[in-house]
Amino acid sequence: xxxxxxxxxxxxxxxxxxxxxxxxxxxxxxxxxxxxxxxxxxxxxxxxxxxxxxxxxxxxxxxxxxxxxxxxxxxxxxxxxxxxxxxxxxxxxxxxxxxxxxxxxxxxxxxxxxxxxxxxxxxxxxxxxxxxxxxxxxxxxxxxxxxxxxxxxxxxxxxxxxxxxxxxxxxxxxxxxxxxxxxxxxxxxxxxxxxxxxxxxxxxxxxxxxxxxxxxxxxxxxxxxxxxxxxxxxxxxxxxxxxxxxxxx
Amino acid sequence: xxxxxxxxxxxxxxxxxxxxxxxxxxxxxxxxxxxxxxxxxxxxxxxxxxxxxxxxxxxxxxxxxxxxxxxxxxxxxxxxxxxxxxxxxxxxxxxxxxxxxxxxxxxxxxxxxxxxxxxxxxxxxxxxxxxxxxxxxxxxxxxxxxxxxxxxxxxxxxxxxxxxxxxxxxxxxxxxxxxxxxxxxxxxxxxxxxxxxxxxxxxxxxxxxxxxxxxxxxxxxxxxxxxxxxxxxxxxxxxxxxxxxxxxxxxxxxxxxxxxxxxxxxxxxxxxxxxxxxxxxxxxxxxxxxxxxxxxxxxxxxxxxxxxxxxxxxxxxxxxxxxxxxxxxxxxxxxxxxxxxxxxxxxxxxxxxxxxxxxxxxxxxxxxxxxxxxxxxxxxxxxxxxxxxxxxxxxxxxxxxxxxxxxxxxxxxxxxxxxxxxxxxxxxxxxxxxxxxxxxxxxxxxxxxxxxxxxxxxxxxxxxxxxxxxxxxxxxxx
Ligand SMILES: Nc1ncnc2c1ncn2[C@@H]1O[C@H](COP(=O)(O)OP(=O)(O)O)[C@@H](O)[C@H]1O
Ligand SMILES: [Mg+2]
Numbered sequence: 097x098x099x100x101x102x103x104x105x106x107x108x109x110x111x112x113x114x115x116x117x118x119x120x121x122x123x124x125x126x127x128x129x130x131x132x133x134x135x136x137x138x139x140x141x142x143x144x145x146x147x148x149x150x151x152x153x154x155x156x157x158x159x160x161x162x163x164x165x166x167x168x169x170x171x172x173x174x175x176x177x178x179x180x181x182x183x184x185x186x187x188x189x190x191x192x193x194x195x196x197x198x199x200x201x202x203x204x205x206x207x208x209x210x211x212x213x214x215x216x217x218x219x220x221x222x223x224x225x226x227x228x229x230x231x232x233x234x235x236x237x238x239x240x241x242x243x244x245x246x247x248x249x250x251x252x253x254x255x256x257x258x259x260x261x262x263x264x265x266x267x268x269x270x271x272x273x274x275x276x277x278x279x280x281x282x283x284x285x286x287x288x289x290x291x292x293x294x295x296x297x298x299x300x301x302x303x304x305x306x307x308x309x310x311x312x313x314x315x316x317x318x319x320x321x322x323x324x325x326x327x328x329x330x331x332x333x334x335x336x337x338x339x340x341x342x343x344x345x
Numbered sequence: 346x347x348x349x350x351x352x353x354x355x356x357x358x359x360x361x362x363x364x365x366x367x368x369x370x371x372x373x374x375x376x377x378x379x380x381x382x383x384x385x386x387x388x389x390x391x392x393x394x395x396x397x398x399x400x401x402x403x404x405x406x407x408x409x410x411x412x413x414x415x416x417x418x419x420x421x422x423x424x425x426x427x428x429x430x431x432x433x434x435x436x437x438x439x440x441x442x443x444x445x446x447x448x449x450x451x452x453x454x455x456x457x458x459x460x461x462x463x464x465x466x467x468x469x470x471x472x473x474x475x476x477x478x479x480x481x482x483x484x485x486x487x488x489x490x491x492x493x494x495x496x497x498x499x500x501x502x503x504x505x506x507x508x509x510x511x512x513x514x515x516x517x518x519x520x521x522x523x524x525x526x527x528x529x530x531x532x533x534x535x536x537x538x539x540x541x542x543x544x545x546x547x548x549x550x551x552x553x554x555x556x557x558x559x560x561x562x563x564x565x566x567x568x569x570x571x572x573x574x575x576x577x578x579x580x581x582x583x584x585x586x587x588x589x590x591x592x593x594x595x596x597x598x599x600x601x602x603x604x605x606x607x608x609x610x611x612x613x614x615x616x617x618x619x620x621x622x623x624x625x626x627x628x629x630x631x632x633x634x635x636x637x638x639x640x641x642x643x644x645x646x647x648x649x650x651x652x653x654x655x656x657x658x659x660x661x662x663x664x665x666x667x668x669x670x671x672x673x674x675x676x677x678x679x680x681x682x683x684x685x686x687x688x689x690x691x692x693x694x695x696x697x698x699x700x701x702x703x704x705x706x707x708x709x710x711x712x713x714x715x716x717x718x719x720x721x722x723x724x725x726x727x728x729x730x731x732x733x734x735x736x737x738x739x740x741x742x743x744x745x746x747x748x749x750x751x752x753x754x755x756x757x758x759x760x761x762x763x764x765x766x767x768x769x770x771x772x773x774x775x776x777x778x779x780x781x782x783x784x785x786x787x788x789x790x791x792x793x794x795x796x797x798x799x800x801x802x803x804x805x806x807x808x809x810x811x812x813x814x815x816x817x818x819x820x821x822x823x
Contacts, residue, residue: 148774201780201782202780
């Protein structure tokens with residue numbers, strides 16, 4: 097589904113990703129871990145097509161398409177979703193309006209008719225229940241005045257609504273108390289399916305108790321330096337990253 | 346709602362820029378006492394009105410154009426403008442008599458002029474160039490004693506009302522453009538709501554400049570008698586032309602005891618092209634008086650058009666317990682310039698006013714808010730709250746706020762807040778990531794920013810206004 101080969105990317109002229117390789121197949125859950133500043137969010141931004149980041153080398157193929165050729169909104173319509181580490185606020189724009197615009201733009205790209213209002217509202221209700229989203233949050237402006245936890249839940253709700261093929265969750269667990277964490281993880285698990293792949297970026301093993309990954313990767317200094325199964329996450333939790341640094345020397 | 350609108354809007358050019366091929370009668374360019382007399386004569390006006398015009402003309406001839414606004418106004422040659430243009434066929438009683446080309450124009454503008462199409466409950470007065478073409482729903486309104494007709498017709502049919510109220514809010518010598526209008530105004534709308542009547546539908550006027558080389562000088566007078574209510578809408582468009590055209594209108598509103606007038610406008614005169622060529626110069630004097638106790642006037646404006654906008658819809662709060670509101674969204678793009686705002690003149694006791702201004706600047710444009718809050722000596726317990734927000738969409742545009750205050754009574758509470766923001770790249774990217782292209786994202790964010798004001802507009806107008814904001818800003822980011 098997603099194939100990243102030898103990816104190099106700069107921000108403000110500084111190289112952050114330095115030859116990253118990753119393959120993700122449909123139905124898989126991958127976890128990416130790594131110390132602060134390793135380039136995890138940069139990878140997410142580059143996948144999403146954020147113009148602040150420049151890809152200097154390498155390839156990204158998504159569902160057979162060259163991702164580098166596509167604008168961010170086209171990548172979204174092709175089925176790519178990013179749950180942001182820091183979701184922005186858009187004052188005055190209700191979540192309902194925002195999501196309906198997003199959904200209809202994606203449908204337009206795919207040559208589909210706009211979704212009828214009644215179907216949309218039914219879908220909202222269904223997905224809100226799925227991710228246990230409080231109903232008042234969708235009537236408010238996008239992320240405006242939301243607490244950290246509410247923002248993260250709103251991201252997962254948007255993911256549920258847009259039904260992407262591949263979702264990258266960038267530190268969706270940070271700032272959540274244990275109840276919120278459980279709710280978010282449940283939501284994600286319900287959205288997991290054989291056609292869908294999920295990449296979870298996290299610092300903490302505790303999320304992986306709820307969302308069990310098929311693969312765990314360590315991103316270090318712009319590269320994936322080690323891959324394994326969920327036991328790798330447990331070892332990182334107990335021993336930190338020093339042993340990896342040593343292995344690399 | 347707005348997602349449908351965003352759907353529909355795909356074109357980035359001014360879509361009202363067509364001209365209509367109707368036979369037009371135009372007086373030769375230039376302004377003199379003879380021209381003033383000619384206009385008055387063409388309109389078959391009573392002597393007192395001619396005298397009024399001449400008085401205004403003589404005063405104007407001695408005046409200079411004001412230069413205090415934050416505007417760069419090229420020299421205007423007032424002798425090169427034609428002051429009267431009218432579609433030739435006149436005195437129309439039924440739709441069948443209206444020039445079909447004209448009807449097509451109004452169709453293109455989306456005005457429900459044909460009676461059978463008017464299911465929306467909007468009564469429309471359409472003014473093409475200077476002459477009022479047709480007023481719909483007149484009969485239904487007449488049954489309640491409501492008068493809604495062209496200004497010229499009002500002069501003929503209701504001279505006493507016109508004489509009593511015309512220039513009672515904006516005197517002929519109020520300012521340069523008001524004097525000019527008072528000398529040469531050609532038509533406009535007249536509204537009278539009798540005592541105790543709630544006007545059952547929105548009253549609406551569309552102004553359209555069509556003829557080349559002409560100015561448009563309409564005059565609107567709205568009088569709401571005791572305990573009455575009316576909501577009035579005004580829309581304006583013009584064809585694309587390389588040269589600038591002058592528009593200098595006057596709007597007067599009178600609200601008697603317990604009366605309420607809501608005045609909404611979506612101003613979309615041709616703004617000129619991307620290089621700043623052409624466009625309407627819009628110099629307008631709009632003022633209302635809350636004359637009676639507990640009366641209320643609200644101005645809501647969405648300003649997207651014109652090369653230059655000079656406009657300060659104002660309110661005199663004379664009646665005790667009266668209140669006034671000014672809600673404004675002003676968008677400027679490319680080389681547009683807008684200097685707009687309001688004056689709230691508190692004279693009665695326990696009066697209150699609310700100002701909410703949202704400026705949006707893009708391209709190389711300049712956008713200024715200019716407001717005055719005046720509290721007179723006798724105005725016990727006056728209240729004002731002003732909120733002036735500016736949003737910038739480029740690094741090369743300007744947003745300016747000039748709030749003035751003059752408070753002569755210690756019991757007054759006057760508050761002012763101002764903010765400036767930029768659309769952030771993060772906001773646009775967030776929208777992009779969800780599948781929303783940048784142009785639509787800008788439209789969405791801007792409409793969100795302006796929502797408080799747009800919500801004040803009647804439904805159909807809100808829809809049009811949202812579309813316009815989107816169109817006006819297309820191509821302005823990225
Ligand atoms: N917009 C930016 N401008 C400048 N430097 C950035 C920007 N985004 C990230 N960086 C830098 O890139 C490096 C990797 O950051 P990031 O990808 O956010 O790390 P992680 O998510 O793994 O903690 C850090 O050194 C960070 O300071
Ligand atoms: Mg990060």
